[in-house]
Amino acid sequence: MIKLRALPLLSLAALLLASVVHAADTPRRIVSTTPSVTGILLAMNAPLIATAATTPSRLSDAKGFFTQWAEVADQRGVQVLYSNLLFDIEAVIGQDPDLLVLSATGADSVIQHQGELQAQGINTTVVNYSNQSWQQMAVELGKVTGLEQQAQDAIKRFDDYTAQVAATLTPPAEPVSVVGYNIAGSYSVGLPSSPQARLLSALGFKVAGLPEALDAQVRRSSDVGFISRENLSRAIVGDSVFLLGGNDADVQAFLADPVLANLPAVIHKRVYPLGVSSFRIDYYSGRQMIDTVARSFH
Numbered sequence: 001m002i003k004l005r006a007l008p009l010l011s012l013a014a015l016l017l018a019s020v021v022h023a024a025d026t027p028r029r030i031v032s033t034t035p036s037v038t039g040i041l042l043a044m045n046a047p048l049i050a051t052a053a054t055t056p057s058r059l060s061d062a063k064g065f066f067t068q069w070a071e072v073a074d075q076r077g078v079q080v081l082y083s084n085l086l087f088d089i090e091a092v093i094g095q096d097p098d099l100l101v102l103s104a105t106g107a108d109s110v111i112q113h114q115g116e117l118q119a120q121g122i123n124t125t126v127v128n129y130s131n132q133s134w135q136q137m138a139v140e141l142g143k144v145t146g147l148e149q150q151a152q153d154a155i156k157r158f159d160d161y162t163a164q165v166a167a168t169l170t171p172p173a174e175p176v177s178v179v180g181y182n183i184a185g186s187y188s189v190g191l192p193s194s195p196q197a198r199l200l201s202a203l204g205f206k207v208a209g210l211p212e213a214l215d216a217q218v219r220r221s222s223d224v225g226f227i228s229r230e231n232l233s234r235a236i237v238g239d240s241v242f243l244l245g246g247n248d249a250d251v252q253a254f255l256a257d258p259v260l261a262n263l264p265a266v267i268h269k270r271v272y273p274l275g276v277s278s279f280r281i282d283y284y285s286g287r288q289m290i291d292t293v294a295r296s297f298h
Contacts, residue, residue, distance in 0.1 A: 026146040027099035027123075031081060031092065033110045034103035036129050036280055039069040040138050041101065042076070043154040043283035044147050050081040050095045052108060058276055068277040068284035087113055093120055099145065104128040131222060133195055134282040158283055165290050166203045169297045175208035176200065177238030177265075178274070180224060181254050183245055187227055189235045194223035195281040196244060196274060196289070203293060208238040233260050240270035242293070245279040272296045 032038045032051040041048045051073065053064030061070045063080055081095065082088040087110045092100065100117060103109040104126050114124055125144045127137050135155050142151030178190030178197055189210050190197050197207040210218055210225045214235055218225040227235045241263070243250050251271050260266050275292040277285035 027097075029095070029097050030099045030101065030145065031095050031097035032101045033081065033087070033092070034101060034106070034108040034127075034129075035064070035066055035085075036106060036108055036282075037101055037103060037127055037137060037141075038073070038078075039066065039282035039284045040134050040141060040154075042069050042072050042078075043158075044138060044142065044145075044150040045154075046141070046145055046147055046150070048073075048076070048078055049097070050079040052081045052085060052087075053083045054108065055084045059279070066277065066285075068282070068288050072284070089113065089116065089120070092117065092122065098123060100124045101141070102126045105130045129280070133198075134286070138283075154283055158286060161287060162199070162202050162290060165294050169204055169294060171204040171206075171297060172240055172270075174239035175206040175237070176240040176242055177208050177236045178242050178244055179232075179236060179254075180244040181232075181246060181250060182229075183279075187229050187232045188224040188244075189227065189232075190224050190244060191220075195286075196242070196278060199281060199286060199289060200242065200293070203290065210235055211237055229259060233263055236260075236263060236265070239264055240272065241265040242272050242274050244274055245276055246273040247276050248273055 028047050030041060030046050030048045032041055032048060035052055035054050038048065038051040054060055054066070056062055056064050060066050064083055065073055082091045085108050100122050102111055102114060102124055104111055105128055111126065114126070117124055127140060129137060138151040138154055142148040178194065178200070180186065180188035180190070192207045192209050200207050211234070214227065214231065217231050218227050218235070225235070241254070243254060251273050254260060254271050255266055255269065265271050273292055275288050278289040278292070281289065
């Protein structure tokens with residue numbers, strides 16, 4: 001009898017000890033040097049206290065917070081770590097983070113400063129948004145921060161919302177193309193493996209790729225194929241077009257481009273925006289993209 005009673009007490013003590021150790025290891029002051037990942041941390045309800053800010057543009061508010069998550073960050077009191085992506089180690093030290101999130105690649109990467117940050121006793125973790133979905137990064141960050149359940153909850157909320165909206169849409173029967181039109185002077189067609197194409201597929205759309213006949217003229221990355229403006233009309237094989245990072249003004253510019261005048265999508269005015277925040281998909285920009293698509297296909 002004594003042994004039977006002792007076992008639950010020992011188990012309870014072990015559980016309490018494990019929870020204390022886990023709590024001690026769980027960051028309470030997270031700082032992000034990468035605005036491209038900040039939205040994921042916010043979606044996970046991570047204890048984010050500051051984030052680097054990008055150069056203000058149509059993608060951001062006046063502080064340089066991306067518009068898709070700026071309001072949430074403001075509500076939670078997230079501070080600007082430094083502006084215009086200009087790395088400031090003193091600002092990082094001043095926030096006294098117990099976890100600093102870095103990106104391995106991209107314009108917001110400060111990976112070259114990781115050594116000096118660690119020399120200051122700052123705990124860092126590195127993620128790579130160039131080859132992972134936001135969901136994959138959420139899972140990774142969940143493991144690092146002890147917020148695995150919050151990461152899974154964010155993913156489930158997103159998937160549930162996608163399915164809920166998809167049930168209300170009437171997508172066209174013919175395939176669609178995702179096009180990057182005059183983004184910083186470049187032109188591209190999204191591949192079916194791109195995050196935007198995968199989200200459109202989840203909403204019930206069939207996303208076309210690039211014609212093999214143009215392989216010699218296309219410069220491919222992991223998600224898109226870049227092509228000259230002159231060859232763009234040949235690269236768009238979808239019956240409808242979604243403009244990556246585009247708004248209504250971009251749709252009008254696309255429809256007015258004489259190089260594209262013979263495209264079926266232009267002739268029949270089947271050109272739609274994905275929203276300015278759709279350039280990189282996270283929890284918040286993904287929901288905005290879903291809402292933008294829904295306005296055209298309800």
